[in-house]
Amino acid sequence: MATLSDNKSKLSQVQALVDILKVDFRVHDLPPEKRVAALEELKVFGRDANQSDPIFTREGIEMLCKHAFEGTDNKSALEAMRCLANALLIAPETRHIFVELGYAEKAVNRYQRYRQNDSSHEEFLAGRILFLVTYATADLLKWLEEYKLAKYLNDAIMRHGKIYSKVNSNEQPSAMQDMAFTETTKLLFNITHFAPEKVDLFSRSIPSLFKILCRRTLPSLPLQSSIAHLVNALLNLDLSSQPGCVFPSFDPTCNVARLIRVLDLSVGSPNDNHDDQRNRLFDEAGVPLITLLRKVFEISSGQAKECVRKRLLPSDEQRKDPLGKGGSLASRLLQLSTSAVALNTRQHLASLLFEVSNSNPEEFVRNVGYGYASGLLLSAGVQLPQSALEDLSTSSDTFGRSFNPVTGQALDREPELKDPLSEMSEEEKEREAERLFVLFERIKRTGVVDIQNPVEKALHEGRFEELD
Template sequence: MAAPSSNASKLSQVQALVDMLRTDLQDHHLPPEKRVITLEKLKVFGRDVNQSDPIFTMEAKMLCKHAFEGTDSKSAQEAMRCLANALLKVPGTRQIFVELGYTGQAVNRYQNDSLDEEFLAGRILFLVTYATAETPKWLEEYKLANYLNDAITRHGIIYSKINKNEQPSALQDMAFTETTKLLFNLTHFAPEKVDLFSRSIPTLFKILCRRTLPSLPLQSSVAHLVNALLNLDLSSQAGCVFPSFDPTCNVARLIEVLDLSVESPNDNRNNQRNQLFNEAGAPLVTLLRKVFEISSDQAKKYMRIRLLPSDEERKNPRGKDDSLASRLLQLSTSAAALNIRQHLASMLFEVSNSNPEEFVRNVGYGYASGLLLSAGVELPQSALESLSASSDSSGRLFNPITGQALDSEPETKDPFSEMTDEEKEREAERLFILFERLKQTGVVDIQNPVEKALHEGRFEELD
């Protein structure tokens, strides 16, 4: 909608609209259509904070009355849009909203089977959680936990009707996103109440498994769904997290999201994907770690197969191919993944049963050493000695530093094998001169190895 006329100053136009809407609360002189248009004009002005002061002060009480005390649903929703915009643009209005005492009415909007009102109420309450410590009161006294669970159930029904080639409508996806964002904040600010949302765990996993994943899942509602699961007590619904018909289906879906979210840091074409993962990937990795902790043996085995390098990959040093495990290893030491690499290393360590020796055997000491050092975990000398003779499941010995099978390592050529005796003699003279010059600098006290070899009789006189 185009902005209202700029003939008068913006501030005076905003004030005139606010006065008109305040008067309408008393005498209801505006027809519903005119009231909606007036609120739309005010919403457009509110997109820019400059000269829109009346929207962001106690005048917001007028908007609250239109939003939660009016009888016209279209006007109420437009007023809620104005409020949501104000709460986003000027954080100070969140405290004003709490002081005006309209939180309970906003919660009640979740009872309606309306995607528009779920979207708007969800966004308003999500923003207000940052301005109050009363979230536990919302959950039980205002019954918000029940309303949120019911809303998630309704979304589960929507997804259960979707065919493979269909997706939820844009409004359905937007409403679900606001609900999951609110759920995350509620469980974050009121962790003692997370059990109130346990019945939503199966539905959230069902939605995760049945919706089509976009190419960048962490840029979609999938990321908010993962966040919503993060603080919940998954062990309370372990039978649904690891269903008997397929104990690995939910784990497989989370790993699929992970697979779509990471690329090799050496592939410059996919910097955007890894940048996004670096910024938003920690909840996904943390959720996988929580799931592994409560997993059945079958699910743990599946996670190890998918997340850790296989014996087949020992043909090359660890982290040198394009498998998911290799990409995770590369990111766990990448300077371009500062926010996420510690989370990745910790996940790989835990999937290795939190056993330092097993961790080194799985990923190679080169990758494992950083995490072990930062965590203060010391690998015993006996373990290092046993690793030097370690073998994979097929019995092949492997290099404990790189993780590569010894029979796959390139043969090391003797650098002197193709030199003539005269060339070897000239090389020895060159090295002798270089070491003598180094000694003369006084920087280091070093014995010339050529001189040492001569004294020890390791030089052979040539004809």
């Protein structure tokens, strides 16, 4: 058997392995353990596309498909699926070859076989292969109905949900179960994205997805885990078809509160260097989470809406300082909505806060201050009438305190502005006046600005007083 340490070139070794495995499928002359070893070696070579061309040809892909979906040895089949998944990932053109060879239905059948074998490895590998091939096929409708992929996906998600079914159980999935779930949710997202007219086929998965979201232990960076793919999977589904599951009667706020908890863990302060990684990750992966929250808020009512407003909008207590200055979730969201470190998400965050304010410009300004609201209103082409700003300047919070409409801070908490001249002696005032007189004269002589020295103007207007 050829190895990486042999003197032969990598290309010749890869070609030799492909030839051996092609012949083996026809005549079955390799013992199962040697077949697995050959496929394992081919898998190692195939991790790098350089000099691995024989794997990515039509003949190479067909050979891997035969071993993966038509062989009788399960270990060899799993190893061939690993090789195939790598090839489909590294060389996107092989996805079209896979479809043209007609192996989609066999891959779907392999995906549902994991239930018989209770094998997360099979779900993971078949799910990944199908996920990658969704980018190269127009036959998704046939997959969903004729090949029954919609049924198999729903069954898989319900099976993952059962892990969390025990009340007060701390049971969590194994690493392999989690990886399999990730591939299943990625496949669900792609299918609902490319075939939006069939999202109703997956409505029965909504309860299990929310169950997993609520009972799954959240890592410190949720958007680096399978939680991110779960959010994506929910994104395209018709949540209004299952209102009783999105807002269960025993606690209508549990699901929306969990989404806000994920948001809370994902958002850091732009002013804290320790939160740089958190905010970079959020800016890369946070848009689906914000969008899902907006969708849930849109169909929610009563308690759920109030829960969102209470967590995402500044409280009256926070008006002791200018809004956006503290470390609460509401403050961090305001900071990010205008931050240069959140170029992808800041517009979405501002839109979320606007919608939570009932999409009412005056209420939006009242909630977050005109300083934060002006950017979104300007980009949306919404002008706030001067009369509205005047009304806001006299409005008050639930404690009856008036607040600054620009900063959102309660007026009775704003620092008193001191007269800068109050602590200056007469001599200091005279020196300052002389300095300003000279400065204005210099500016006037440049000719750049047509300006009149205010001292000269006061003299002409007779506003000077002779002193003893």
